[in-house]
Amino acid sequence: MLRTFSASIWKEDKWYVAQCIEVDIASQGKSKEEALANLREALELHFEEPQATILPEIRQLEVELHAS
Secondary structure, three states: OOOOOOEEEEEEOOEEEEEEOOOOOEEEEOOHHHHHHHHHHHHHHHOOOOOOOOOOOOOOOOOOOOOO
């Protein structure tokens, strides 16, 4: 599925910074094109389905609460 995002691009010292406007994700590169390519990769990773590499152990616990 393709989705379009907007990016704001500016230069900080020797680096270009690309920040997605719709999602709080940013990346950088030595050129505008590299910054945008890195932002594209960061967005793809952000929206990737999570996959647990180690299955966590889930347990239940009881906690006594003292209401004031």
